[in-house]
Amino acid sequence: KATRKATRKATRKATRDVMRDVTGWALLADAMAGSAVTVADLRANGLRDGGLRADALWAVKELLSTIWPVMVANVSQTGEVLRVCLGDAHEGVQANAGGMLCELVDQLENKSERNAFAPLIAGLCSALQTLANSSDSKHLNAVLQSMEGTGNSIDFFKDAVASSLMPLLSTVAKSHKQDDSRRLALEVIASFVEGKPKAVSKIPGFIQSAVEICVQFMMELDDDVEGWAGEDDDDAEEEDMFSNGKEVLDRISGSMHKAEKFPQVMEVLKPAIAALLDRKSTRLNSSHPRYL
Numbered sequence: 001k002a003t004r005k006a007t008r009k010a011t012r013k014a015t016r017d018v019m020r021d022v023t024g025w026a027l028l029a030d031a032m033a034g035s036a037v038t039v040a041d042l043r044a045n046g047l048r049d050g051g052l053r054a055d056a057l058w059a060v061k062e063l064l065s066t067i068w069p070v071m072v073a074n075v076s077q078t079g080e081v082l083r084v085c086l087g088d089a090h091e092g093v094q095a096n097a098g099g100m101l102c103e104l105v106d107q108l109e110n111k112s113e114r115n116a117f118a119p120l121i122a123g124l125c126s127a128l129q130t131l132a133n134s135s136d137s138k139h140l141n142a143v144l145q146s147m148e149g150t151g152n153s154i155d156f157f158k159d160a161v162a163s164s165l166m167p168l169l170s171t172v173a174k175s176h177k178q179d180d181s182r183r184l185a186l187e188v189i190a191s192f193v194e195g196k197p198k199a200v201s202k203i204p205g206f207i208q209s210a211v212e213i214c215v216q217f218m219m220e221l222d223d224d225v226e227g228w229a230g231e232d233d234d235d236a237e238e239e240d241m242f243s244n245g246k247e248v249l250d251r252i253s254g255s256m257h258k259a260e261k262f263p264q265v266m267e268v269l270k271p272a273i274a275a276l277l278d279r280k281s282t283r284l285n286s287s288h289p290r291y292l
Contacts, residue, residue, distance in 0.1 A: 050090025057085060057096035061103055068107040075116045078104075086123035094127040095139035099146035105156045114156045121157065125164045132168070137178040144172075144184035149191040154199065161192070162203050173213045183244050186213055190248045197259035207264045210252055215272040217245025 060067070071078045085097035101120055108114045131140040147153070157165055166189070173185035189210050192200050200206050220241040256262045 050088065050093055053085065053088065054090060054092030054096050057093060057100055061096060061100040064100070064103050064107060068104060071104065072108065072113055072116075075113075079117060079120060082117070082120050083123055086120065086127045091131060091134055091136075091139045095131060095142050098124050098127050098131075098143040102143075102146040102153060105153050106150050108152060111155065114152060118156065118159075121160045121164070125160070125168055128168055132172050132176060132181075137176070137181045140172070140176075140181055141178075141184055144181065144188055147188045149188065149195045151195055154192055154196045157192075158196075158199060158203070161200070161206065166203070166206055166209060170209050170213060174216060179241065182217075182241075186210075186217070186244070186248055189213065190251055193252045194255045197255045197261060201256065201259065201261040201264055207252075207256070207261075208268045211249065211265055211268040211272065214245040214249035214252065215269075215275075217241045218249070219275075220245075 064071075082097050082101050085093050086101070088094055088097070101117065101124055105114055105117060128140070128143060131137075131143060134140065149157075169185045169189055173182050173189065176182050176185070193207070193210060218241075253262065253265050256265050
């Protein structure tokens with residue numbers, strides 16, 4: 001552990017040292033793409049070890065707010081590094097490349113600069129799928145946190161939302177084995193609605209899927225009916241998935257209302273509310289008022 005910590009520290013310091021100009025970025029880019037090298041001198045070598053490549057990407061990602069002009073100045077090199085790293089066999093490399101792409105796009109106010117990285121969206125989606133199938137959800141969660149939409153990133157992803165991104169996010173939100181990953185996927189979806197409600201209302205099926213996921217969360221109540229019904233209302237805690245689904249649905253509804261698009265929500269919500277109330281009523285044989 002001590003050796004690993006020292007290596008990570010050295011990698012981050014070396015990364016900062018070479019990120020002073022375009023030439024430095026090109027050298028680091030060669031290293032991260034796995035040209036062939038050692039960590040001791042990024043200028044002379046390359047990063048064969050996946051963990052060290054992940055560390056280098058992490059360090060660059062942490063510096064994005066100040067170094068993004070350098071990366072954009074050498075867009076072909078930056079794009080190639082991200083392309084290679086998104087397809088890397090190491091999950092940490094994939095995750096940090098995904099996070100780096102999302103955070104880089106957030107920094108770019110110029111649409112043409114963002115569009116230069118659009119070919120990488122397919123690689124991001126592929127990496128996201130791989131991480132969603134991993135036994136460890138930490139890398140998936142890191143990418144999902146980076147994907148929470150801003151005006152820049154929503155514009156960047158909008159052409160791929162219906163065909164690639166939303167199906168992936170919906171699958172994770174509906175059926176991933178880890179609840180925290182499911183909540184993060186729903187949060188990404190909600191952030192897109194809050195960031196650009198009019199734009200996402202034009203994406204076929206987006207609002208319907210978002211509302212349906214919220215309702216699914218709200219349907220996931222404890223099956224221990226007797227224990228649930230026996231709790232005092234003042235002492236009982238709202239179930240995590242129910243409360244999260246309800247909170248996100250409130251936010252989506254509020255954003256769509258402000259954009260004068262709330263009828264889209266109601267079209268999906270009417271039958272969903274009826275099903276939700278029926279399920280809750282059935283669970284307690286209509287004898288308990290909680291959640292009704």
